[in-house]
Amino acid sequence: MGNSWTGVATWKWIANDDNCGICRMAFDGCCPDCKLPGDDCPLVWGQCSHVFHMHCIVKWLQSQSTNSPCPMCRQEWKWKAG
Amino acid sequence: MIMIRSIFLFLDRTYVLQNSSILSIWDMGLDLFRQHIISDKVVETRTVDGLLKLIERERNGEAVNRQLLKSLLRMLSDLNIYQTAFEKKFLDATELLYTAEGKRLVQEREVSEYLLHVDKRLAEENERLLLYLDQSTRKPLILCVEKHLLENHLKYILQKGLDQLLDENRISELTLLSNLFSHVKDGLKLLRQEFAAYIKKTGRLIVVNPSNDAEKDRDMVQQLLDFKDKIDNVIAECFGKNEKFINSMKESFESFINQRQNKPAELIAKYVDSKLRAGNKEATEEELEKLLDKILVIFRFIHGKDVFEAFYKKDLAKRLLVGKSASVDAEKSMLSKLKQGKDVFEAFYKKDLAKRLLVGKSASVDAEKSMLSKLKQECGAAFTSKLEGMFKDMELSKDISLAFRQGLQGFQHSDSIDLTVNILTQGYWPAYPVVEVHLPSEMLRFQEVFKKFYLGKHSGRKLQWQPTLGHCVLKAEFNNFKARKEIQVSLLQTLCLLLFNDMDELSFSDIRTATGIEDVELKRTLQSLACGKARVIYKIPKGKDVEDTDSFRFADDFKHKLYRIKINQIQMKETQEENASTTERVFQDRQYQVDAAVVRIMKTRKTLSHVLLISELFNQLKFPVKSPDLKKRIESLIEREYMERDKDNPNLYHYVA
Numbered sequence: 001m002g003n004s005w006t007g008v009a010t011w012k013w014i015a016n017d018d019n020c021g022i023c024r025m026a027f028d029g030c031c032p033d034c035k036l037p038g039d040d041c042p043l044v045w046g047q048c049s050h051v052f053h054m055h056c057i058v059k060w061l062q063s064q065s066t067n068s069p070c071p072m073c074r075q076e077w078k079w080k081a082g
Numbered sequence: 083m084i085m086i087r088s089i090f091l092f093l094d095r096t097y098v099l100q101n102s103s104i105l106s107i108w109d110m111g112l113d114l115f116r117q118h119i120i121s122d123k124v125v126e127t128r129t130v131d132g133l134l135k136l137i138e139r140e141r142n143g144e145a146v147n148r149q150l151l152k153s154l155l156r157m158l159s160d161l162n163i164y165q166t167a168f169e170k171k172f173l174d175a176t177e178l179l180y181t182a183e184g185k186r187l188v189q190e191r192e193v194s195e196y197l198l199h200v201d202k203r204l205a206e207e208n209e210r211l212l213l214y215l216d217q218s219t220r221k222p223l224i225l226c227v228e229k230h231l232l233e234n235h236l237k238y239i240l241q242k243g244l245d246q247l248l249d250e251n252r253i254s255e256l257t258l259l260s261n262l263f264s265h266v267k268d269g270l271k272l273l274r275q276e277f278a279a280y281i282k283k284t285g286r287l288i289v290v291n292p293s294n295d296a297e298k299d300r301d302m303v304q305q306l307l308d309f310k311d312k313i314d315n316v317i318a319e320c321f322g323k324n325e326k327f328i329n330s331m332k333e334s335f336e337s338f339i340n341q342r343q344n345k346p347a348e349l350i351a352k353y354v355d356s357k358l359r360a361g362n363k364e365a366t367e368e369e370l371e372k373l374l375d376k377i378l379v380i381f382r383f384i385h386g387k388d389v390f391e392a393f394y395k396k397d398l399a400k401r402l403l404v405g406k407s408a409s410v411d412a413e414k415s416m417l418s419k420l421k422q423g424k425d426v427f428e429a430f431y432k433k434d435l436a437k438r439l440l441v442g443k444s445a446s447v448d449a450e451k452s453m454l455s456k457l458k459q460e461c462g463a464a465f466t467s468k469l470e471g472m473f474k475d476m477e478l479s480k481d482i483s484l485a486f487r488q489g490l491q492g493f494q495h496s497d498s499i500d501l502t503v504n505i506l507t508q509g510y511w512p513a514y515p516v517v518e519v520h521l522p523s524e525m526l527r528f529q530e531v532f533k534k535f536y537l538g539k540h541s542g543r544k545l546q547w548q549p550t551l552g553h554c555v556l557k558a559e560f561n562n563f564k565a566r567k568e569i570q571v572s573l574l575q576t577l578c579l580l581l582f583n584d585m586d587e588l589s590f591s592d593i594r595t596a597t598g599i600e601d602v603e604l605k606r607t608l609q610s611l612a613c614g615k616a617r618v619i620y621k622i623p624k625g626k627d628v629e630d631t632d633s634f635r636f637a638d639d640f641k642h643k644l645y646r647i648k649i650n651q652i653q654m655k656e657t658q659e660e661n662a663s664t665t666e667r668v669f670q671d672r673q674y675q676v677d678a679a680v681v682r683i684m685k686t687r688k689t690l691s692h693v694l695l696i697s698e699l700f701n702q703l704k705f706p707v708k709s710p711d712l713k714k715r716i717e718s719l720i721e722r723e724y725m726e727r728d729k730d731n732p733n734l735y736h737y738v739a
Binding site: 003004005006007008009010011012013014015028029036037038039042043045051 | 470471474475478499500501502503504505506507508509510511514525528529532536540542543544545546547548551552553554555556557573576
C-alpha cells in the first residue's frame, strides 16, 4: 500500500451566463421539471455558443413546428459536440 | 325470640298470615324491642356512642372486639334504625376525625409518607366495611375519607411534593399518587396541570441558557432525551399511559423547547452529528436507530408539528362544526406555522454531514441513510433532496476514482500516489471558500492528470480543487529510517510535512512561502503537528502557540506504539466563526424569502397599508420574524424601486411595476 491521497474538488458548469435563458433558473440549479441539479439535469451547448438546460431546449425544439431556432439568437439550433 | 316464634308457630302461620293488619310474631318482636329498649333515648345514645367510641379506638390503632361491633350493627340494621340512628353520626364522626387528621398530617409529613398514610386509611376503611359496617355505607364513607384526606388538599399536596417525586423518579409513589387522585373529582386534572408545569419548569432550565454557556448547550440535547425518557417512563408506569397525560406532556415539551428560537434545532443537528460520528463505537446499530428515533421525537417538538397538528385538528374541527372560526385566512396562516424553524436545522445538519462524508468519519453509510429517510418522512422529500444529492456525489466519486485508477494502470508513476477524488456538485454542498496552496510538483501533475481525465468524461464543467478538505496517508521513517510509520493527516498537514523530506529544520516563514497556506490556517496546522498528542515535528522554542518567529525541526526520535497514527487537524473553533456563518446563511435565505413575499403581496394588491402588509407577511412567512426586520426589508425594496411610499400618506405603499 503506497501513499494515498484523497482530494476533494467541487465542480460547476462552465457557462457564459448565470441563468438558463428559457426557464430563467440558475444553471447551478436545475430546470423547473427537475428536483436535483447535476447529472440528472445537464446543460447543453449550441454551436451558437448559447447554453440551456437540456430539458428546456429539448422542450423548446419540440414546440417549434418548422425549423428549430436557438431561442436567444434565432440561428438554427445545432448541438455542439460535447 | 326464636323460641317464642317456635312456640307460636302455628298461630303465626294460620292466623297472622290471613290478617294483614297484624304483624308477624318476628316483626312484632322486633317492633316491641325497638319501641321499648332501643328507642329509649338513653339506651340509643349509649349504644351509638359506644359504637362510635369503639370504632374511633380502632382507628387509633387499638384492637377492639370486632365481633361485638358486628353483632351490634347487625342488630341496628335488623331493627331498621341503622341509617337513622347510626350512619349519620358515624359519618359525622369520620368527617371530623379525617378533617383534623388531613390538616395536621399534610403539614407535618413528607408527601410520599402522607400518600402512603392515605392509602393505608382507605384500606382500613374498606376492611371495616367488609367486616362489620353495612354495605350501604360504602359509598358515603369512602367518599368522605377521600374528600377530607385528599380533595381538600390536592393543590397543597401537588405543590409540595410532585416536583420532588418527579425529580427523584419515585415510580411507586407516583403510581400511588395517580391512583388516589383518580378517585377524586378534578384530581387527575390538577395532577395533569402540575405535571405539565413541572415539565415546563424543568425543561426550561435545560433549554434556556441566558449566558450562552457552550458547555451547557452541548449537554442540552442529551439532557432533553434523558428527561423525555424519564417522563415517558413515568407516564407509562404511573399514569397508565393516559392519553391526556401524554398530550399535556407533548404540549409542555413543545412550549419549553420553542422558548428559545433556533438554538435547539441547531443543537439537535449537532447532537445527531456527534452520534453518527461516534457511531458503532458507542452503540450498536439498533441502539443508534432507536436513538435517532428519539431525537426525531424531540425534533418534532421543535416544529410543534404533530402535537400542534393533533390539537389543531381537533380544535379546527370543533370550530368549523360550530361555525365559530374567525376566518378561513386566519386558519390557513396557522397551518403555515407548522413549518417553523426547519431551515436552521437543515443548514447545520448539512454542514456536519458534509464534514462526515468527506473525512470518512461517518459511523456507516447505512446509518446516515436511515437518518435521512427518517428526516424525509418527517419533513417531506423537498427537505432532504439536497442531502440525498450529497450521497449521490459520494457514490459517483467512487466510480470515477476507480475508473481513473484503472485508466492509469501501466501508465507513468502509477505506484507512487493512490489518488481518490471526491467530486462535489456545488449546489448540494455547503459553500467552501476557495483557498490556493502550493502543491509539490508531483502532486500538482497528478492533480492535472485527474482533472483532464474528469473533464474528458464530463464536458462543460469547471473543476475547483478544495485543498482544505482533502486528506492523505503518508509513509514516514523515523530513527534514521529504522521506524516506519503511516501517518493519516489532512492535505494541509501533508504539505507541511513533505517539506521536511528535504530539510531537517525550517522557519515559520519558510513554510509559509513554500506551502502558500494562509497565516491563521498554517499556525493551526503546525500546532497540530508540533504541539498535539503525537508530535512528529518539534517547535523551537517550545510552547503552546505558534508564533511568526518560531522554527520547526523534524522529530527523528519520534516514538508511538501504533503503526498507523492519525493526527487530527486542530478544529478551528468551528464554533464561533463557522457557526455564525451558518446562522448567517440561514438568515440571508430568510431575507430573500421576505423580499419575495413582499413583492408577491404587493404585486397582487398593488396598494397596501403598512399594517396590512406586515400582517400579510406574518401569514405567509414560515419562520419566526420580527417586524423591525420586515421593515428593513421593505425599506430596501423601496430603495431598489420595487415599490414606493405614497406621497401623502407615508403608511401606504404602492407596487412599482
